[in-house]
Amino acid sequence: xxxxPMGSRVLLKIIEEEDRTSAGIxxxxxxxxxxxxxxxxxxxxxxxxxxxxxxxxxxxxxxxxSGTEIKVDGEQYLIIDxxxxxxxxxxx
Amino acid sequence: xxxxPMGSRVLLKIIEEEDRTSAGIxxxxxxxxxxxxxxxxxxxxxxxxxxxxxxxxxxxxxxxxSGTEIKVDGEQYLIIDxxxxxxxxxxx
Amino acid sequence: xxxxPMGSRVLLKIIEEEDRTSAGIxxxxxxxxxxxxxxxxxxxxxxxxxxxxxxxxxxxxxxxxSGTEIKVDGEQYLIIDxxxxxxxxxxx
Amino acid sequence: xxxxPMGSRVLLKIIEEEDRTSAGIxxxxxxxxxxxxxxxxxxxxxxxxxxxxxxxxxxxxxxxxSGTEIKVDGEQYLIIDxxxxxxxxxxx
Amino acid sequence: xxxxPMGSRVLLKIIEEEDRTSAGIxxxxxxxxxxxxxxxxxxxxxxxxxxxxxxxxxxxxxxxxSGTEIKVDGEQYLIIDxxxxxxxxxxx
Amino acid sequence: xxxxPMGSRVLLKIIEEEDRTSAGIxxxxxxxxxxxxxxxxxxxxxxxxxxxxxxxxxxxxxxxxSGTEIKVDGEQYLIIDxxxxxxxxxxx
Amino acid sequence: xxxxPMGSRVLLKIIEEEDRTSAGIxxxxxxxxxxxxxxxxxxxxxxxxxxxxxxxxxxxxxxxxSGTEIKVDGEQYLIIDxxxxxxxxxxx
Numbered sequence: 001x002x003x004x005p006m007g008s009r010v011l012l013k014i015i016e017e018e019d020r021t022s023a024g025i026x027x028x029x030x031x032x033x034x035x036x037x038x039x040x041x042x043x044x045x046x047x048x049x050x051x052x053x054x055x056x057x058x059x060x061x062x063x064x065x066s067g068t069e070i071k072v073d074g075e076q077y078l079i080i081d082x083x084x085x086x087x088x089x090x091x092x
Numbered sequence: 093x094x095x096x097p098m099g100s101r102v103l104l105k106i107i108e109e110e111d112r113t114s115a116g117i118x119x120x121x122x123x124x125x126x127x128x129x130x131x132x133x134x135x136x137x138x139x140x141x142x143x144x145x146x147x148x149x150x151x152x153x154x155x156x157x158s159g160t161e162i163k164v165d166g167e168q169y170l171i172i173d174x175x176x177x178x179x180x181x182x183x184x
Numbered sequence: 185x186x187x188x189p190m191g192s193r194v195l196l197k198i199i200e201e202e203d204r205t206s207a208g209i210x211x212x213x214x215x216x217x218x219x220x221x222x223x224x225x226x227x228x229x230x231x232x233x234x235x236x237x238x239x240x241x242x243x244x245x246x247x248x249x250s251g252t253e254i255k256v257d258g259e260q261y262l263i264i265d266x267x268x269x270x271x272x273x274x275x276x
Numbered sequence: 277x278x279x280x281p282m283g284s285r286v287l288l289k290i291i292e293e294e295d296r297t298s299a300g301i302x303x304x305x306x307x308x309x310x311x312x313x314x315x316x317x318x319x320x321x322x323x324x325x326x327x328x329x330x331x332x333x334x335x336x337x338x339x340x341x342s343g344t345e346i347k348v349d350g351e352q353y354l355i356i357d358x359x360x361x362x363x364x365x366x367x368x
Numbered sequence: 369x370x371x372x373p374m375g376s377r378v379l380l381k382i383i384e385e386e387d388r389t390s391a392g393i394x395x396x397x398x399x400x401x402x403x404x405x406x407x408x409x410x411x412x413x414x415x416x417x418x419x420x421x422x423x424x425x426x427x428x429x430x431x432x433x434s435g436t437e438i439k440v441d442g443e444q445y446l447i448i449d450x451x452x453x454x455x456x457x458x459x460x
Numbered sequence: 461x462x463x464x465p466m467g468s469r470v471l472l473k474i475i476e477e478e479d480r481t482s483a484g485i486x487x488x489x490x491x492x493x494x495x496x497x498x499x500x501x502x503x504x505x506x507x508x509x510x511x512x513x514x515x516x517x518x519x520x521x522x523x524x525x526s527g528t529e530i531k532v533d534g535e536q537y538l539i540i541d542x543x544x545x546x547x548x549x550x551x552x
Numbered sequence: 553x554x555x556x557p558m559g560s561r562v563l564l565k566i567i568e569e570e571d572r573t574s575a576g577i578x579x580x581x582x583x584x585x586x587x588x589x590x591x592x593x594x595x596x597x598x599x600x601x602x603x604x605x606x607x608x609x610x611x612x613x614x615x616x617x618s619g620t621e622i623k624v625d626g627e628q629y630l631i632i633d634x635x636x637x638x639x640x641x642x643x644x
Contacts (some may be wrong), residue, residue, distance in 0.1 A: 001181060001182070001183055001184055002181070002182040002183075002184060003153075003179045003180075003181060004176060004179055004182065005148075005178065005179045006143070006144045006145075006152075006174075006177050006179055006180065007143045007175060007180070008143075009178065011124075011179065012640070029607075035620055035631075037624055039606060041178075045142060045143065045144075045145055046140075046142065046143040046144075050597060050598065051558070051560075051597065051598040052558045052559055052598075053558075053597055054558070059556075061555075061622070061631075063165040063620055064578055068127055068178060069617050070127055070153070070602075071558065078124075079178045079179055080560075081118055082636040083559060084558065085556055085558050086558060086561065086607075086631045087555045087556055087557045087631055088554065088555075088558065089553065089554070089555060089556075090155075090553070090554040091148055091554075092553055092554060093272065093273060093276055094273070094274040094275075094276060095245070095271045095272075095273060096269045096271055096272040096273075096274065098235070098236045098238075098244075098266075098270060098271055098272065099235050099236055099267060099269075100235075100271050101270065101271070103271065104243055131202075137234060137235060137236075137237055137238075138232075138234065138235040159189065160247055160270060162219050164243070165208055171219075171245075171270045173273055185365065185366070185367055185368055186365070186367075186368060187337075187365060188363055188364040188365075189325050189329045189361045189362065189363045189364055190329075190330075190336075190358075190361050190364065191328055191329070191359060192327075193362065193363070206299060215293075227353075228325075228326040229326060229327060229328075230326065230328075231327055252311055252339055252362060253339070255365065261304065263311075263337075263362045263363055266305040268332055277457060277458070277459055278457070278458040278459075278460060279405050279429075279455045279456075279457060279458055280455055280456040280457075280458065281421055281455045282419070282420045282421075282428075282450075282452065282454060282456065283451060283453075284419075285454065285455070287455065305383075320417040321418060321419060321420075321421055322416075322418065322420075343432060344403055344454060345411050346403055346429070355403075355429075355454045355455055367448055369549060369550065369551055369552055370519075370549070370550040370551075370552060371547045371548075371549060372547055372548040372549075372550065373544060373546065373547045374512045374513075374514075374520075374542075374545050374546060374547055374548065375510070375511050375512055375545075376511075377546065377547070379542065379547065413510060413511060413512075414508075414511040414512075415514055434525055436495055436546060438495055438521070447495075447546045447547055449520075461641060461642070461643055461644055462641070462642040462643075462644060463613075463639045463640075463641060464639055464640040464641075465638065465639045466604045466606070466612075466638060466640065467603050467604055467605070467635060467637075467638055468603075468635075469638065469639070471639065477573055479598060483586075505603060505604075505605055506600075506602065506603040510585065519632075528638060530587055530613070531602050539587075539613075539639055541640045547600055
């Protein structure tokens with residue numbers, strides 16, 4: 001089954017805390033807005049590539065409580081507006 | 093009887109939980125914003141096809157509490173702004 | 185006496201519940217936003233025909249509590265912004 | 277003394293309830309937004325004639341609590357944004 | 369000393385109630401938004417002359433609580449956005 | 461050390477009450493929005509010169525509680541959006 | 553590991569209070585909006601260079617509570633919208 005995000009939304013596979021990028025990675029100082037990690041699965045037709053130049057497979061950070069969580073075949077996904085994605089994470 | 097959505101609205105036939113796409117499909121983690129499933133019945137004249145490229149018959153997800161529910165001839169429908177449709181679902 | 189709506193407003197004659205389109209027609213599931221039926225009587229000069237392609241005599245649905253109700257010669261009318269009209273209803 | 281409305285405002289002479297257009301005229305069903313009647317006295321320089329095609333002398337309806345009431349030489353006037361005028365009333 | 373309003377602001381000399389235009393002039397019906405009188409002293413560089421065609425020396429009405437009051441050499445002034453000026457008053 | 465305001469911001473040196481322009485100068489009538497005085501130190505790259513035609517050295521008025529106060533080398537400064545500057549003050 | 557800010561965001565390395573630019577530097581008068589110091593690490597693809605002409609390595613001030621704090625390899629970073637950066641600080 002395929003989920004195709006509409007408009008300027010992006011579909012992310014949510015990355016569980018234990019699988020995140022590295023041991024040394026982010027640990028938010030304030031609890032109020034915890035960044036999360038996800039992997040880009042699909043990109044909506046109205047996402048502006050110049051503003052949010054993402055590709056499928058990219059690992060990204062997003063603010064907690066952004067978007068709508070869904071579960072497909074036992075996996076956690078997130079449909080999020082591209083403008084709510086904070087940053088791409090690249091391993092060196 | 094025909095319901096023609098105005099502006100950028102879309103008319104959806106609401107899909108009951110027992111008829112949804114697959115056994116493994118979404119089960120929202122947080123109760124606050126449960127995604128729902130619907131089938132596109134009619135598309136308003138001002139829906140932007142580049143942003144929300146839907147066709148009649150497409151199966152879509154939308155956030156609960158979006159749009160206005162109506163009942164016609166015993167069937168549940170939803171009139172929803174195209175911008176509130178989260179994603180199209182395609183069976184593989 | 186003639187009522188000419190200004191701007192992007194539409195004048196509707198409110199259709200009483202007992203006169204609505206068909207026996208099988210809509211019965212809103214949630215009470216919070218009950219759709220109503222009306223007949224288009226006059227269209228304001230700034231209504232965009234591409235977005236809301238209505239003609240005098242069309243039967244439409246609108247969300248309860250939209251617009252301003254008035255009574256003229258004993259009949260109930262509604263002055264409503266064209267953008268608040270949900271859909272046109274056509275009998276087959 | 278002359279009052280010239282600025283911007284997209286219109287100056288109306290408020291019509292008292294007893295002088296309104298006809299016996300059969302409007303009687304708002306809900307008290308929350310009572311339409312009122314006024315006569316156009318002056319039109320501001322930035323009123324869009326295509327959206328609100330009014331002329332001095334026209335009789336109009338507007339929602340209660342719109343605009344700013346003033347009294348000049350014992351008469352009640354209203355300075356109201358043209359966009360808050362609901363409709364023009366024409367006697368047949 | 370000269371006060372030059374910035375942006376779309378206008379500098380008004382506030383006219384005290386006893387000095388207002390005429391005996392018969394406005395007496396607001398509701399207390400919630402009392403119109404006041406002022407004389408135009410200076411006009412900011414970004415005021416649109418087509419929307420608010422004022423000249424220095426014009427007498428205007430504005431809603432109470434608009435703008436910022438200042439006192440210069442014992443006189444009361446007001447710095448107000450041109451869009452908050454309701455009307456110009458002209459003696460016949 | 462140099463502070464360069466970003467965007468449409470302006471850097472002002474705050475002028476203490478005892479150093480203000482003249483004995484007769486402003487004394488706000490209502491306490492709720494006290495205008496303050498400052499001297500323009502630097503102008504951000506996105507300030508529109510036609511709307512807010514300021515130069516370094518100009519003395520300006522701004523509403524209290526606008527902007528962000530900072531202290532550099534014992535002096536009080538303010539970083540303020542150009543649109544929040546009310547007026548320029550010129551000595552005759 | 554590399555963090556690439558998306559949209560009009562900027563990645564800053566937060567500068568601790570003891571490492572700030574100089575002894576004489578800012579000490580906010582009011583506690584409600586304390587400016588902070590950071591160093592520009594990366595600039596998003598949609599930051600407007602004419603409005604916010606920053607370069608990697610620049611030292612900037614930003615209002616407290618702007619942006620989202622993250623920790624990478626033990627260092628504190630901030631992902632902030634370029635429009636929330638108040639000023640660049642240059643040593644003489």
